[in-house]
Amino acid sequence: MPVPISQAWTVATYVLKQKMQGRKQYPLVLMLEPLYRCNLACAGCGKIQYPAHVLKRELSPEECFKAADECGAPMVSIPGGEPLMHSQIEKIVEGLVARKKYIYLCTNALLLKEKLHLFKPSKYLTFSVHLDGQKEHHDFSVCREGGYELAVEGIREALKRGFRVTTNTTLFDGADPKSVRAFFDEMMELGVEGMMLSPGYSYDKAPDQKHFLGRARTRRLFRAILANRKPSWRFNQSMLFLEFLMGKRDFKCTPWGMPTYSIFGWQKPCYLLQDGYAETFSELMETTEWANYGTESGNPKCANCRVHSGYEASGVDYSFSSLKGLLASAKATLFTRNADEGAIELLNEPITPVHSYNPLVQIDSKSDKLEETRA
Numbered sequence: 162m163p164v165p166i167s168q169a170w171t172v173a174t175y176v177l178k179q180k181m182q183g184r185k186q187y188p189l190v191l192m193l194e195p196l197y198r199c200n201l202a203c204a205g206c207g208k209i210q211y212p213a214h215v216l217k218r219e220l221s222p223e224e225c226f227k228a229a230d231e232c233g234a235p236m237v238s239i240p241g242g243e244p245l246m247h248s249q250i251e252k253i254v255e256g257l258v259a260r261k262k263y264i265y266l267c268t269n270a271l272l273l274k275e276k277l278h279l280f281k282p283s284k285y286l287t288f289s290v291h292l293d294g295q296k297e298h299h300d301f302s303v304c305r306e307g308g309y310e311l312a313v314e315g316i317r318e319a320l321k322r323g324f325r326v327t328t329n330t331t332l333f334d335g336a337d338p339k340s341v342r343a344f345f346d347e348m349m350e351l352g353v354e355g356m357m358l359s360p361g362y363s364y365d366k367a368p369d370q371k372h373f374l375g376r377a378r379t380r381r382l383f384r385a386i387l388a389n390r391k392p393s394w395r396f397n398q399s400m401l402f403l404e405f406l407m408g409k410r411d412f413k414c415t416p417w418g419m420p421t422y423s424i425f426g427w428q429k430p431c432y433l434l435q436d437g438y439a440e441t442f443s444e445l446m447e448t449t450e451w452a453n454y455g456t457e458s459g460n461p462k463c464a465n466c467r468v469h470s471g472y473e474a475s476g477v478d479y480s481f482s483s484l485k486g487l488l489a490s491a492k493a494t495l496f497t498r499n500a501d502e503g504a505i506e507l508l509n510e511p512i513t514p515v516h517s518y519n520p521l522v523q524i525d526s527k528s529d530k531l532e533e534t535r536a
């Protein structure tokens with residue numbers, strides 16, 4: 162089972178309720194960005210590129226609760242920035258747990274060990290640790306030597322204290338599928354509950370724009386990684402979304418499935434694009450021209466996108482849309498092997514590691530020096 166039964170039940174009953182009410186566009190996960198400040202400056206991200214006055218701002222706990230109540234999604238993902246740098250993160254988590262929201266607090270885990278005492282273990286709280294692969298690859302990806310070891314130390318401590326812990330991994334062009342598979346083994350040995358994957362996305366502000374994956378390369382990479390799967394690997398996400406990444410099925414984007422709220426308001430249309438902001442969730446839903454987005458829309462900004470924030474909700478929605486969808490979902494959950502001779506050959510193809518043409522650069526992040534202040 163990719164997620165605990167109580168969480169799967171909550172999500173299933175929520176989606177079925179939306180279906181019974183005839184609601185076609187409904188949110189599944191609120192992406193709550195309470196700050197953009199971070200203690201890393203990853204080349205494939207770019208939130209840290211905002212000017213200092215923006216990086217100093219934070220959403221208050223009350224603003225976070227208002228967004229969660231307005232949106233109504235059963236799950237809340239808290240990316241950033243680095244949420245553990247938020248001056249009131251424990252209050253935000255406490256308030257969301259009280260609302261029975263399943264929270265994924267997405268952290269690079271550099272501060273996890275020292276901040277764990279702020280939180281109580283709960284079935285509603287999961288630390289989703291950002292790890293982009295094995296040690297060398299992760300440190301390169303986040304531009305920080307020693308980042309992997311610190312994150313693993315944080316994971317060990319969190320598991321020891323009874324917290325739910327998952328990993329989230331973003332893969333870019335040049336990723337070595339054999340190394341990614343070895344990374345899965347390492348994470349399972351470490352004892353994390355499950356893993357989440359997504360291809361890197363073309364985020365405008367990211368300093369490294371060269372290594373985002375195109376659609377065909379995404380399918381090839383994920384087929385190599387996810388076919389001939391080991392039974393020990395556990396994934397904490399929609400199995401149909403993984404089939405989509407492997408090119409085994411196609412979905413249309415549902416950008417309203419994971420709406421984003423940040424210090425600027427409700428972001429149109431999704432986590433990746435910034436085509437304006439709405440003041441309320443209703444305004445976001447009513448005033449966004451949804452037909453202008455998704456790979457089939459012809460919008461060049463969406464042409465290569467296959468990321469979780471657009472397509473994971475599509476997989477979940479499909480599972481509950483028909484008996485066929487339900488059976489497909491059950492099959493993908495129960496029979497995870499995905500035997501594929503051709504994919505074994507893909508594993509043996511030579512790859513050009515990103516490291517060979519782009520050496521590790523230690524970025525001296527100014528954010529380390531920023532004070533923790535409220536908006």
Ligand code: SF4
Binds near residue numbers: 462
């Ligand atoms: S395809 Fe969907 S998720 Fe991807 S950039 Fe476009 S609207 Fe956003």
